[in-house]
Amino acid sequence: MRKIDDLSLEELEKALAEIGEPKFKAKQIFDWVHNKTVDDFEGMRNISKKTREELGKIFDFTKASIELKLESKQDETKKYVIMFEDGNVVESVFLKYKFGNTACISSEVGCKMGCLFCASTKNGYVRSLTSAEMLKQIYLIQKDTGEKISNVVIMGSGEPLDNYDNVLRFLRLINHERGQNISMRKITLSTCGIVPRIYNLADEDIPITLAISLHAPTQEKREQILPVAKKYKLPELLKACDYYADKTGRRLTFEYIMIKGFNDSTEDAETLSGLLRNKLANVNLIPCNYVKEAGIRPSENSDIERFKNLLSDKGINATVRRELGSDINAACGQLRNNFLKM
Ligand code: SAH
DSSP states (O other), X not given: OEEGGGOOHHHHHHHHHHTTOOHHHHHHHHIIIIISOXXXXXXXXXXXXXXXXXXXXHEEOOOEEXXXXXXXXXXXXXXXXXEETTSOEEEEEEEEETTEEEEEOOSEEEOSSOOTTOGGGTTOEEEEOOHHHHHHHHHHHHHHHOOOOOEEEEOSSSOGGGGHHHHHHHHHHHHOTTTTOOOGGGEEEEESOOHHHHHHHXXXXXXXXXXXXXXXXXXXXXXXXXXXXXXXXXXXXXHHHHHHHHHHOOOEEEEEEEBTTTXXXXXHHHHHHHHHTTSXXXXXXXXXXXXXXXXXXXXXXXXXXXXXXXXXXXXXXXXXXXXXXXXXXXXXXXXXXHHHHO
């Protein structure tokens, strides 16, 4: 059966026309699904019983439930394990920042990218998520916390540009004025650097923030920790980033996880500032999470500060990512992995 929550308003209008219903009803139904976020037809009070029954014959709803929730004692961060109809789980996070309530969502179950430092990829790739499964993570978090989400980061498990069509559909649905109406400017998509898709995204004419998991300042070092770098080399990646910035006028974020003794030297900071000189860019320095299997440890705080100051001296805008919820299995697939082991 078709999932009603995966459809655009236009597709819903078409589907309703096929069962002889007027167009305006599609708007009402879309409002129930994506604004009031009901998950059955019974709740749609302004839709007649007959229409609801007809709809129930051709559509059902994407099902998702919160299987596990961890609440930080240090701040208001909440981490969720969310299960879909087929029993697969992903993790999603609620973060409270001064600028707004943020949901960090997953785009795939597992991941193919194989980055050395990342827990999401350790158990391999299972499947992509549908657009409604991405929406559901946000709708469930809103219901659970009773708070409206204003910002979204696609930085949970999975590589969003590896699930391009569904992610694009998700973006248009979450941004829809009759749905949650979350501004594209308040959405960040993080990618390890699938170059052709960065060009595609630039041409979509949606002003989201693009974050690039750069993590190392040279081709040689990048290859050591991100297998995708072998396929899409650093100069090509930076060229695609320039195209994105030119086309959208948006400042890019370069994420740089700080790994002790690997990418945190003065020389690394200088090479990085050379790469990003004269670019519309922010650098986000992220103390990496400890990954035992890969022997990866976070840089010392003093090294992170020094690195940041070196970048700032060269005129590069750099910030250190504030760690939230570090008492509840930091990020990046660790929680799902622990859940799978239970
Ligand atoms: N696949 C996308 C989005 C998911 S990862 C990407 O690669 O960008 C979201 C961010 O978390 C990425 O920047 C990723 O590199 C980072 N990350 C993964 N493992 C980490 C770890 N052990 N410590 C800190 N950040 C990590």
